[in-house]
Amino acid sequence: MSKWLEFMPRALLATQIVLVFGFTPQVTAATGYGLGRPATPAEIAGWDIDVRPDGQGLPPGRGSVAEGEKIYGEKCASCHGDFGDNPQYAQLAGGVGSLAGSSPVWTVGSALNNATTLFDYINRAMPFPNPKSLTPDEVYALSAYILNLSNIVPADAVLDQKTLPQVKMPNRDGFILFPGLMTAHGKSDIHAVACMHDCVKQVKVISELPAGFTEKFFGDISQEFRGLNTMNQTGEPQWVRVALNDSSAAPPSGYALAQKNGCTACHATDHKIVGPAYRDVAAKYQGDAQALEKLKAKVRKGGAGVWGEVPMPPQTQVSDGDLDAILKWVLSGGATTP
Amino acid sequence: MSEPKPRYGRIVLAPEDFLPTRGLSRRAFFDLLAAGGAAAVSAAVAGRAQADDANLPPHVPPWSKRLGAPVNAAYGQPSPYERNIIRREDPGLTPTREASVVFTPLQNLFGIITPSGLHFERDHGGRPDINPYEHRLMIHGLVRQPKIYTVEDILRFPSVSRIHFIECGANSAMEVRNVSVPTVQYTHGMLGCSEFTGVLLSTLLDDVGYDKKRARFILAEGADAASLTRTIPIEAALDDAMVVYGQNGEMLRPENGYPLRLLVPGFQGISNVKWLRRLKVGDQPFNTREETLHYSDLMPDGKTRQYTWIQEAKSVITSPSGGQQLLDRGYYQITGLAWSGRGKIRRVDVSTDGGRNWHPARLQDPILSKALTRFRFDWHWDGSPALLQSRCIDETGYVQPTVTQWRAVRGTRSIYHYNAIQTWKVDPDGKVSNVQVA
Numbered sequence: 157m158s159k160w161l162e163f164m165p166r167a168l169l170a171t172q173i174v175l176v177f178g179f180t181p182q183v184t185a186a187t188g189y190g191l192g193r194p195a196t197p198a199e200i201a202g203w204d205i206d207v208r209p210d211g212q213g214l215p216p217g218r219g220s221v222a223e224g225e226k227i228y229g230e231k232c233a234s235c236h237g238d239f240g241d242n243p244q245y246a247q248l249a250g251g252v253g254s255l256a257g258s259s260p261v262w263t264v265g266s267a268l269n270n271a272t273t274l275f276d277y278i279n280r281a282m283p284f285p286n287p288k289s290l291t292p293d294e295v296y297a298l299s300a301y302i303l304n305l306s307n308i309v310p311a312d313a314v315l316d317q318k319t320l321p322q323v324k325m326p327n328r329d330g331f332i333l334f335p336g337l338m339t340a341h342g343k344s345d346i347h348a349v350a351c352m353h354d355c356v357k358q359v360k361v362i363s364e365l366p367a368g369f370t371e372k373f374f375g376d377i378s379q380e381f382r383g384l385n386t387m388n389q390t391g392e393p394q395w396v397r398v399a400l401n402d403s404s405a406a407p408p409s410g411y412a413l414a415q416k417n418g419c420t421a422c423h424a425t426d427h428k429i430v431g432p433a434y435r436d437v438a439a440k441y442q443g444d445a446q447a448l449e450k451l452k453a454k455v456r457k458g459g460a461g462v463w464g465e466v467p468m469p470p471q472t473q474v475s476d477g478d479l480d481a482i483l484k485w486v487l488s489g490g491a492t493t494p
Numbered sequence: 495m496s497e498p499k500p501r502y503g504r505i506v507l508a509p510e511d512f513l514p515t516r517g518l519s520r521r522a523f524f525d526l527l528a529a530g531g532a533a534a535v536s537a538a539v540a541g542r543a544q545a546d547d548a549n550l551p552p553h554v555p556p557w558s559k560r561l562g563a564p565v566n567a568a569y570g571q572p573s574p575y576e577r578n579i580i581r582r583e584d585p586g587l588t589p590t591r592e593a594s595v596v597f598t599p600l601q602n603l604f605g606i607i608t609p610s611g612l613h614f615e616r617d618h619g620g621r622p623d624i625n626p627y628e629h630r631l632m633i634h635g636l637v638r639q640p641k642i643y644t645v646e647d648i649l650r651f652p653s654v655s656r657i658h659f660i661e662c663g664a665n666s667a668m669e670v671r672n673v674s675v676p677t678v679q680y681t682h683g684m685l686g687c688s689e690f691t692g693v694l695l696s697t698l699l700d701d702v703g704y705d706k707k708r709a710r711f712i713l714a715e716g717a718d719a720a721s722l723t724r725t726i727p728i729e730a731a732l733d734d735a736m737v738v739y740g741q742n743g744e745m746l747r748p749e750n751g752y753p754l755r756l757l758v759p760g761f762q763g764i765s766n767v768k769w770l771r772r773l774k775v776g777d778q779p780f781n782t783r784e785e786t787l788h789y790s791d792l793m794p795d796g797k798t799r800q801y802t803w804i805q806e807a808k809s810v811i812t813s814p815s816g817g818q819q820l821l822d823r824g825y826y827q828i829t830g831l832a833w834s835g836r837g838k839i840r841r842v843d844v845s846t847d848g849g850r851n852w853h854p855a856r857l858q859d860p861i862l863s864k865a866l867t868r869f870r871f872d873w874h875w876d877g878s879p880a881l882l883q884s885r886c887i888d889e890t891g892y893v894q895p896t897v898t899q900w901r902a903v904r905g906t907r908s909i910y911h912y913n914a915i916q917t918w919k920v921d922p923d924g925k926v927s928n929v930q931v932a
Contacts, residue, residue: 262787377676421561
């Protein structure tokens, strides 16, 4: 008993340290962070869509080649071609037996090892613009049709939870594991040696881009380098000047012009800094037809007395265009901080 | 007029260095002189000097004589003079822009960290716009308690920050058979390196009580249109894999997985599933589309290697590199990047004669495991043709192979995991281009 009394406070203390400082990464869900919440079976069912090679994960349902052909024509053929033969998008059919030859054709029919992966992918990611819009029956039917395009299943085939995993894909045994590339500690299959001197007798260039290739496909690649540190420019690149003088851009706001010309160092839109708020200027000159010209002169020549004794120095740096735009913006009364 | 001596340490020559006109290289200038155009050049120099020297010493430029812009209380952007430093697509590489890729402009970057806005983007079903308040991460399968986490939950777990590279398994794929792209942005630009912040995946697996006896593989699934899935082996999941939300100090960018992505350091890019919504603990690999029809390696005998996750050691010179031009003889710093999915970079060698002779380069600290390492090498170009190469060795002793060595083992049918030595050819006129040598 005395042993327990002696022991317990220490145990409590240890627990508190763990909780306060989070010392141990071994904290379990039961005692640990108290984060997250249990996922319900219904929630899991809604997201647990993957299908394994052994068929685990396949939903109930069925579909035939004939049904698949109809859906395929409506939803798939525009990209994949009527017979799954468009190589521009993932090619679906053809090329069976070609992988070991000199011109391998990589398709569902020639390269995939399990029909379950076809089902899984259509179900989660297809049709490309409308993924997850197909019913299980439709996915079974499309799987059947696509497999039939490569003569892997007969034209009267019907696929379901039981039959789809049993489909024998031509490349079922074509995949191998190479442990050297499966872990950071694996050993590579390429064994180069770091020779330092006289490593090769003669160096020969065996491949380079044909003349005109870069210009034709990539345009003017000198644009893709920073002129400052890349050697192929002797000064600012042409585009800098063009971009900075770009007149197609939207005109800057009155506030942006005021910022650009340094006005906002002394003027804010809604409160006095050194000079008056633009809002107050607008109020003072409301209805005065001469206001624009008066203020232009004031800005150019400077002045004091209207808003207090602190003089406004002459502002000669502002262009006529900017000054006109800024003052019209101020007088419009719409001066608001962006 | 005699030829000005090379000025060491200078690459871009300032206008006052007797350059006749913008856009005319110094070498072309000398050619013009040799052709008897001295008078014309002198006139050009005089004319240009008036136009361009107004902002140069002894004159004072306008930005020193007027008030600058107010402080910027918005998200800062690069200088407008940097507006061409952007990610780019390889024209014609992919039929749709939703299942496509944009490449990191490696030729323009310094150090080892990739700015988040320049990190390459590879999507398989477009880039989703995810409301983080409605995003959930589900962990289930062989676990004692399947759970659902909000993003806030994930942010509250004990966190770690680590610098790691992400390289697409198909980086440099266009070069497997022959050269086909002009610059390092396209040859190696499916590569980035960031400081990532998140929760160790082992922490989350403990939190759901994963089945330590049966758990062997984990399925990672994205919330994008493709709901992209990949198999992650339990060893890597428990070692250094993370569920990441932070990239370079801020939340992940949408194109890089906002608000949550998986990070499996050293694995091919696609394993780092973006927009992560689900982790399922299982006892078999999942054989998904992206690890059968794609991202697997067709070998010369027609067999396909599956689950080749590791990105082996690789390096590339980023400057001088394809598309650049050396304006003059003299000093150049050769610099580039090296990385390994197996750990740290131990050494990088540089050759300027196509691999006949090699010289160790300087490595910039920090040298981190499964992260980009910057190397540098001093070079004096004498104006003769050169073939620039870099070759790295990682801490396991693995040596980056030549093109010939790589093809002898892997053949030319697969497009993945191409990590052979890159060669940049320097012509006598200074033009740098992409070549392969044997």
